[in-house]
Amino acid sequence: MSFQGGIEDVAVIDVMQLIRLGGHSGTLSIHAGEEEALIGFERGRLVSAWSSRSLRLGEMLLAAGVLDDPALQRALEAQESERPRRTIGQVLVRQGATTPDVIRQVVGQEIERVVKEVLAWPAGTFDFALDDLTPLVEVSRFSGAPRVDMDTQQVILEVLQAMEEDSNAPPAIRRLRLKWRRKGRSRFMNSCRC
Numbered sequence: 788m789s790f791q792g793g794i795e796d797v798a799v800i801d802v803m804q805l806i807r808l809g810g811h812s813g814t815l816s817i818h819a820g821e822e823e824a825l826i827g828f829e830r831g832r833l834v835s836a837w838s839s840r841s842l843r844l845g846e847m848l849l850a851a852g853v854l855d856d857p858a859l860q861r862a863l864e865a866q867e868s869e870r871p872r873r874t875i876g877q878v879l880v881r882q883g884a885t886t887p888d889v890i891r892q893v894v895g896q897e898i899e900r901v902v903k904e905v906l907a908w909p910a911g912t913f914d915f916a917l918d919d920l921t922p923l924v925e926v927s928r929f930s931g932a933p934r935v936d937m938d939t940q941q942v943i944l945e946v947l948q949a950m951e952e953d954s955n956a957p958p959a960i961r962r963l964r965l966k967w968r969r970k971g972r973s974r975f976m977n978s979c980r981c
Contacts, residue, residue, distance in 0.1 A: 791914040794819070799905050800943060802913055807831040807939040813918050819911030824901055833937040835894075836901035845875050847893050848885060858884040894935045903946045 790802070799817060803826070806815065810831040817824045827835035845863070848854035862878040869878075879885045 789914055789916050791912065794908060794911045794913060797913075799908070799913060802915060803902075803939055803943060806915060811915075811917055813916050816914045816916070817905050817908070817911060818913075819905075819908040822904075822908065822911070824905045826898075826901065826905070828939070829936070831939060833898050833902075833939050833942055834935055836898040838901045838904055840904065841897060841901065843875075844890070844894070845879075847897055848879070848890070851893050851896070853889050853893065854879065854885055858882070891935050895937055898935065898937060899942055899946055899949075902942055903950060906946060906950070 790805075792802075794817070799815075802815060805811075806813070806828050808831065812829045812831075813827075815826040815828065817826070822839055824838040825836065826833065842850060845854070845859045849856065849859060858879070862875055862882055862884060865882065866872055866875055866878045873881075876885075876887075876890045880887055880890070
């Protein structure tokens with residue numbers, strides 16, 4: 788089963804709220820021109836996100852300053868020699884280069900970044916594939932990789948707050964914030980008793 792449409796008709800934030808309120812699992816695919824994003828949900832909670840601008844996990848850990856390049860290179864070499872191959876996160880944890888909590892934090896920040904990115908897209912299409920989890924979610928679920936499980940409502944509120952604090956936000960974002968304040972936020976907040 789699938790739910791699809793245009794961002795111009797149904798805002799991504801509204802689609803995310805429907806997924807959250809319904810407690811659905813699946814992958815929300817969003818396309819805007821050459822840009823693409825995938826957001827994974829499990830029982831209405833955010834579990835993964837990727838966009839065409841996303842870095843790989845090792846690169847995210849380097850950029851966050853929680854991993855140095857020699858440690859990443861050692862982990863990549865170890866991963867390459869393994870059969871079956873473990874995820875880079877598992878290898879880094881096994882080598883003591885990082886912890887599952889650090890990986891969860893960095894991946895959580897990436898989820899927030901992707902959500903913020905897609906909320907700024909003024910046009911495009913979306914497709915929610917119910918119960919069709921991306922390989923990233925499947926791998927983390929069954930491989931013992933650090934599990935990310937974020938409250939969708941909380942992420943949306945934090946992203947909107949960050950966008951509100953950004954004085955350079957484009958007009959589409961200002962309209963989205965106004966819509967959320969006037970209509971969406973009170974409706975969703977009251978309906979879910981958040």
